[in-house]
Amino acid sequence: MTRRIGRRTAMGLIGAAALARPYVARAADDVQIAMLVPLSGPWAQQGILEKAGAEMAIDDINQAGGIKALGGAKVKLISVDTGTTAETAKDAAQRMLSQNPALSGGFGCWLSTFTLAATEVTERANLPWLTLSYSDAITDRGFKNVFQTSPTANAQAEQIVPYLLKLAQSATGKAPTKVAFIGDNTAASVSFMKPIRDHVLKDQHLNSVLDQVYTPPLADATAIVQPVRSAKPDFVLLQSTNNGDDKILLDTFTQYGMPPTKMPLIGNGGHWVVPEILTTSGKDVIQDVMVGLANWPGKAVDDLSARYVKKSGNPWFGHNEIFAYAHTQIIAWAVNKAVSADRQKVADAIRTMDITDGPAIYFPGSHIKFDEKGRRVDAQLVIVQWLDGKPVTIFPENMAVSKAVWPT
Incomplete structure (x- = not known):
């Protein structure tokens, strides 16, 4: 049976883990999520669409009350341009981390060549990193904090x-x-x-x-x-x-x-x-x-797709947008689950995810679980x-x- 989600459900995905907790902390500083994608050069259109999806997720989370386990802390997107080469992507990752030491997690870089370079930096910083990039090499390096939500190439x-x-x-x-x-x-x-x-x-x-x-x-x-x-x-x-x-x-x-x-x-x-x-x-x-x-919106997210089209003016909610939306929601879910914005605790929460609701509905098969390499189990081709x-x-x-x- 196809599951449909309305606006209220879509905006409240990350609150469930907090409901059973007897104590809710005071509102904390903003939870910072990084997005490192190409916003200039030949691959810019992909990053621009990812940014639109991520910004919508940020709005939805904050309008639903923020990170409930942290007393309603708001989520903030830190958007960074990879530039046009692997070298500029790696440099951008280094600047991103040095200028934003409080980052809880991040996602990018769309092009696998850029992702391979940037994650060399994010891994050393123990920053949990989600990617839609397809190359098998991304998760063949033994990294512990890189999570590939796409089926590999x-x-x-x-x-x-x-x-x-x-x-x-x-x-x-x-x-x-x-x-x-x-x-x-x-x-x-x-x-x-x-x-x-x-x-x-x-x-x-x-x-x-x-x-x-x-x-x-x-x-x-x-x-x-x-x-x-x-x-x-x-x-x-x-x-x-x-x-x-x-x-x-x-x-x-x-x-x-x-x-x-x-x-x-x-x-x-x-x-x-x-x-x-x-x-x-x-x-x-x-x-x-x-x-x-690696992904395309199904009927379960028709309401979300319609809201995106109305808000953005784009004719459809596509591959790049849904990945960015989902990745933002996953990190917010993990912060809520960990009851902490600490990046290592957030990485642990992602590493042990095994859900079929919440952010999982944004993927074919509606399942988020990562294997020992950091690849999403049951990832399906569309x-x-x-x-x-x-x-x-x-x-x-x-x-x-x-x-x-x-x-x-």
Whole structure:
């Protein structure tokens, strides 16, 4: 049965743990939560949308009475720009910590390459850090305070290819045998492609007819896309990571007679489902593109989605926004559970989470529990498809709101 939440429930998620406590402390100083995301450069749109989601969560928590276990302490967002490189992201993390010594926790950095760099700093400071970034390497380093709420890139790759083959078989009567890859060399893309090259192709009886890797951002995609036409793949996996590259790739595929309505194009990541790509590329150019994601709002958060759309003016509540909203709520929940803003106690509360309500409803499967690596247990892949100017869920079946289309 689908659970729906109203405004009151959405704004009161972090209060339950305090109800059983006989004593409520006096209102304390603000609880500080850091958000370190790209707010400039090629990945800025992703950070801007995360900021919108986080600010809404902050408002909801504070309007509901703040952190109840701390006497109604208010929550404050500390927003920091990563800049445009791994080095600037690491520097930003160092400044963030030195300028804000009272931080209780934080989240970011969207691009896995940035997250890998920044968490080297946050881990040394014992700051609990939540991330939507996909790269497996983020939680393969033995860190104790980094928590990955997305299914990893490896897991997504291993799930999405069998689904695509099944969809194609159902639509055309035959399974694809040839695939082309185009992707950048950032950490998530590298992580996504590793299992595909290592074993997924062989397991699924697929042949790679083209494998193109580039350094972002793109200035021109002609040399990358033109060979696809002669290679004649049955579908193309696009592992770009920013909206500028997405637009250039889509425009070039269309220019060479391979629009996504004819050539199945499958992207990966939240940048493929932001309003900007609809504005810059156009409804017809993006039509039928499928996108693998780590999260997408389901029916359980319809009320929250509607409030966000009304407040922000954006046409939908998407991947980046819901992650930032959820991460803010998780940290607030953990502060409340720990009855402390101390970062190590907050990290302990996150580390031992095992809930199916509260912030858990913002994830497919409605479960938050982290394994020994810091990966969310039961994290699920979501696939959406651009249909009539909007990304809609086509997988998993219990979240699907439309039947998938396989372009031919």
